[in-house]
Amino acid sequence: SCVHPDRPEPLDLHLGMFLPTLLNQATPEQMERFFTPAWNLRIIGTYAQTEMGHGTHLRGLETTATFDPSTQEFVLHSPTISSIKWWPGGLGKTSNHAIVLAQLHTQGRCHGLHAFIVPIRDMDTHVPLPGVVVGDIGPKFGFSEVDNGFLKLEHVRIPLDNMLMKFAKVEPDGTYVKPPSAKLTYGMVFIRSMIVGQSALALAKSCTIAIRYSAVRHQSELRPGEPEPQILNYQTQQHKLFPVLAAAYAFTFVGQYMKDTYRRISGDIHAGDYSQLPELHALSAGLKAFTTWAANAAIEVCRMSCGGHGYSRSSALPDIYVEFTPTCTYEGENTVMMLQTASRYLVKSYRQASVGQRLQGSVSYLSEAAAQRLRPRPVSGGAAPLSTQDLLSLVHLYQRRAASLVELAAKSIQQELQRGRSQEEAWNHSSIDLVRASDAHCHFVVVKLFVDKLEQVDDAAVKAVLSTLALLYALKGLADNSGDFLQAGLLTVPQATRVSARIKELLEELRPDAVALVDAFDLNDRKLNSVLGRYDGNVYEHLYEWARQSPLNATEVHESFHKYLKPLRSRL
Numbered sequence: 369s370c371v372h373p374d375r376p377e378p379l380d381l382h383l384g385m386f387l388p389t390l391l392n393q394a395t396p397e398q399m400e401r402f403f404t405p406a407w408n409l410r411i412i413g414t415y416a417q418t419e420m421g422h423g424t425h426l427r428g429l430e431t432t433a434t435f436d437p438s439t440q441e442f443v444l445h446s447p448t449i450s451s452i453k454w455w456p457g458g459l460g461k462t463s464n465h466a467i468v469l470a471q472l473h474t475q476g477r478c479h480g481l482h483a484f485i486v487p488i489r490d491m492d493t494h495v496p497l498p499g500v501v502v503g504d505i506g507p508k509f510g511f512s513e514v515d516n517g518f519l520k521l522e523h524v525r526i527p528l529d530n531m532l533m534k535f536a537k538v539e540p541d542g543t544y545v546k547p548p549s550a551k552l553t554y555g556m557v558f559i560r561s562m563i564v565g566q567s568a569l570a571l572a573k574s575c576t577i578a579i580r581y582s583a584v585r586h587q588s589e590l591r592p593g594e595p596e597p598q599i600l601n602y603q604t605q606q607h608k609l610f611p612v613l614a615a616a617y618a619f620t621f622v623g624q625y626m627k628d629t630y631r632r633i634s635g636d637i638h639a640g641d642y643s644q645l646p647e648l649h650a651l652s653a654g655l656k657a658f659t660t661w662a663a664n665a666a667i668e669v670c671r672m673s674c675g676g677h678g679y680s681r682s683s684a685l686p687d688i689y690v691e692f693t694p695t696c697t698y699e700g701e702n703t704v705m706m707l708q709t710a711s712r713y714l715v716k717s718y719r720q721a722s723v724g725q726r727l728q729g730s731v732s733y734l735s736e737a738a739a740q741r742l743r744p745r746p747v748s749g750g751a752a753p754l755s756t757q758d759l760l761s762l763v764h765l766y767q768r769r770a771a772s773l774v775e776l777a778a779k780s781i782q783q784e785l786q787r788g789r790s791q792e793e794a795w796n797h798s799s800i801d802l803v804r805a806s807d808a809h810c811h812f813v814v815v816k817l818f819v820d821k822l823e824q825v826d827d828a829a830v831k832a833v834l835s836t837l838a839l840l841y842a843l844k845g846l847a848d849n850s851g852d853f854l855q856a857g858l859l860t861v862p863q864a865t866r867v868s869a870r871i872k873e874l875l876e877e878l879r880p881d882a883v884a885l886v887d888a889f890d891l892n893d894r895k896l897n898s899v900l901g902r903y904d905g906n907v908y909e910h911l912y913e914w915a916r917q918s919p920l921n922a923t924e925v926h927e928s929f930h931k932y933l934k935p936l937r938s939r940l
């Protein structure tokens with residue numbers, strides 16, 4: 369990948385969104401005019417969609433692009449303070465172009481959001497062009513390496529051919545030509561798909577640091593009179609870290625699957641087959657939200673499991689967190705993405721299955737569930753026997769939980785409608801259930817993909833340890849969400865007790881292989897950039913060396929003594 373996923377950089381948007389958007393939405397002539405100079409960094413671009421007043425609600429974006437047939441130009445304008453483009457990475461000081469998403473107006477009609485290439489700085493002097501007010505939005509929670517910026521356009525004129533016209537077009541006389549599918553101009557599916565792999569990388573780095581450190585850190589007393597044990601021998605430490613390790617492997621496989629699926633379906637789209645776009649949108653939106661939320665929480669578990677040294681930037685864990693956490697917000701705020709997957713895919717699929725339609729792809733289980741509902745329920749009605757060893761039965765359990773929560777959400781909407789609420793109100797009053805349904809659907813997809821992957825592993829020893837990780841991932845998820853399974857009649861209290869006992873056994877089974885399993889991520893010391901996660905385990909000497917390098921230690925007596933402490937003393 370041309371983007372360096374390790375640390376945010378001002379060119380991330382150029383490489384991660386400007387170039388891919390050209391590839392997806394530029395005509396061959398526009399590729400020639402823009403892609404080549406952009407590839408050579410003559411043109412440096414960003415993706416300017418979000419405005420001060422709107423990030424999620426794309427239809428609410430206010431920037432306008434009005435076609436002027438007399439000059440064959442678009443006039444780009446920011447009509448209000450809230451329409452100022454706000455947040456785009458690299459916009460403040462780095463980029464000299466921006467792909468600006470604006471409401472297209474031509475022949476007196478608005479045709480919605482379209483993408484326009486807008487030069488914003490002089491290619492030689494880098495001075496903002498006439499009508500362009502651009503700058504940095506100021507310090508943030510992190511991402512200090514990136515100049516996220518603002519852009520105010522004051523009747524800026526660009527040529528007709530600067531509108532990305534691979535799909536929609538504006539003719540010289542101002543006639544608007546619709547795209548083959550309105551969904552093609554949304555974009556963002558590429559990055560959302562890639563972010564799933566970023567979640568895996570963040571987890572792999574964090575648990576590598578925490579597990580290696582837990583193997584070299586000795587603390588307290590397990591058996592009186594014996595030496596202090598490795599903290600990795602404490603069951604609580606294993607209970608914190610081994611599920612994160614299992615998730616790192618799970619998300620690695622899901623990230624690969626997501627990339628492959630993106631490549632396959634975007635290939636179909638380029639060939640004019642848009643049929644799989646809804647599945648790609650739903651999967652990328654849901655898995656982006658599911659994996660980033662999980663990884664975001666897990667990074668903090670890893671940091672806190674390293675005690676005080678985890679809070680030191682020498683551990684790298686604070687930086688990993690600060691750089692990863694905005695993935696829950698950008699590229700589609702997670703709650704909104706979960707709602708997209710539920711409302712635009714799961715509930716729609718549920719309704720299709722309920723009238724007997726055979727579903728394909730990741731929702732095919734909804735057809736099975738619909739058929740199940742038509743069959744007489746077994747008298748016992750109780751939960752099926754639970755195997756805490758059989759992965760396929762656990763996959764089926766997750767599938768049934770997802771089907772149950774999708775049905776619960778769909779029925780909630782129906783009940784709200786029967787109470788006389790409007791469609792919109794009924795959906796809003798069911799949105800907690802909709803998010804739960806998406807979460808359960810994504811969780812099923814992750815567990816299924818993990819188990820599917822095992823079928824591709826030939827080495828018996830590797831397959832055995834990965835199976836143990838998959839079991840831990842599935843059972844830990846079952847324990848964490850036992851309410852869903854109990855409520856759906858898929859689990860009994862005695863079975864839940866057995867799950868907890870089995871998890872303890874798995875932690876013990878994984879202990880001997882834990883360090884080898886993080887070494888297998890093959891993250892070298894430079895990439896980890898962590899004193900606690902060093903491959904050689906030589907933590908204390910390097911921690912002391914790292915501290916000695918601190919700028920505050922450049923002098924034995926810091927200037928603050930003379931500037932503040934001494935004068936303060938003399939006044940007391």
Ligand SMILES: CC(C)(COP(=O)(O)OP(=O)(O)OC[C@H]1O[C@@H](n2cnc3c(N)ncnc32)[C@H](O)[C@@H]1OP(=O)(O)O)[C@@H](O)C(=O)NCCC(=O)NCCSC(=O)/C=C/CCCCCCCCCCCCC(=O)O
Nearest residue numbers: 369371380384424425426551554555562649698699700712
């Ligand atoms: C979708 C919304 C939430 C709602 O939009 P709305 O117009 O109201 O639409 P709906 O009515 O809900 O739906 C209409 C139909 O359209 C379908 N739909 C919706 N979205 C899409 C889509 N994206 N694709 C396809 N189809 C879509 C929907 O299903 C409906 O279909 P149907 O009618 O039911 O059939 C919308 O408002 C929205 O999307 N909001 C979110 C806005 C958003 O995402 N903003 C992001 C701005 S850009 C940004 O944040 C950038 C951040 C930069 C971060 C730094 C990145 C650095 C690069 C790192 C890259 C790493 C690469 C590593 C490579 C490697 O690992 O190798």
Ligand SMILES: Cc1cc2nc3c(=O)[nH]c(=O)nc-3n(C[C@H](O)[C@H](O)[C@H](O)COP(=O)(O)OP(=O)(O)OC[C@H]3O[C@@H](n4cnc5c(N)ncnc54)[C@H](O)[C@@H]3O)c2cc1C
Nearest residue numbers: 415416417418422423424455456457694697698699701703
């Ligand atoms: C580090 C960083 C980099 C970014 N880079 C870029 C970039 O390069 N280009 C770009 O264009 N943008 C960028 N963004 C902006 C980002 O895409 C938006 O912040 C994001 O889309 C969320 O929109 P918002 O900020 O308006 O939040 P809002 O949508 O206002 O969200 C606030 C709250 O409202 C809730 N909410 C909103 N709508 C709904 C709904 N329909 N149903 C239920 N709840 C809802 C959300 O769940 C959330 O809890 C970046 C943001 C960050 C933090």
